[in-house]
Amino acid sequence: MVILMQQSASPKPLRYSRQRERLLEVLRGTATHPTAGWLYDMLKPEFPNLSLGTVYRNLAVLIEQGVVKKIDSGSTFDRYEAKTTPHYHLICRECGTIIDFEKRLFPEIDAVISEVADFTVEGHRIDFFGTCSACRDRNRNNS
Numbered sequence: 001m002v003i004l005m006q007q008s009a010s011p012k013p014l015r016y017s018r019q020r021e022r023l024l025e026v027l028r029g030t031a032t033h034p035t036a037g038w039l040y041d042m043l044k045p046e047f048p049n050l051s052l053g054t055v056y057r058n059l060a061v062l063i064e065q066g067v068v069k070k071i072d073s074g075s076t077f078d079r080y081e082a083k084t085t086p087h088y089h090l091i092c093r094e095c096g097t098i099i100d101f102e103k104r105l106f107p108e109i110d111a112v113i114s115e116v117a118d119f120t121v122e123g124h125r126i127d128f129f130g131t132c133s134a135c136r137d138r139n140r141n142n143s
Contacts, residue, residue, distance in 0.1 A: 019047055020058040027068060027082035033089075033098040035077040071098060071127075086123075092132035094139075099132065 026042050027034070040055045059080055062068035071079040071089060079098060090099040110121040
């Protein structure tokens with residue numbers, strides 16, 4: 001049985017948004033992986049009428065455009081980044097810090113998975129969980 005789905009009309013072009021542009025600038029200008037709340041706090045002085053809902057909506061648009069990624073780090077709050085080049089994350093289970101790991105490990109992994117599983121891989125994500133050096137040092141000093 002074949003089910004045909006009606007394709008929706010092409011989406012309306014997005015109208016320019018200074019808030020969205022600044023949100024992306026702030027994300028690109030930080031090495032951290034901030035929460036929506038942190039981004040809101042950074043932008044609120046510049047945009048007094050800004051709401052947290054607007055930040056989330058603009059983040060969703062930027063994610064859909066492929067210029068921002070959402071990182072589910074296992075904490076209560078999602079984190080965001082504007083780095084879209086392939087990299088891994090080292091996530092500290094104690095303080096929640098997310099560190100970018102740039103070295104490409106197993107570059108052939110997409111091809112191997114595609115071949116073995118008969119699955120077209122479009123990308124992958126690997127996160128490493130553990131303890132950062134600052135927390136490890138703090139724990140060592142408190143022992």
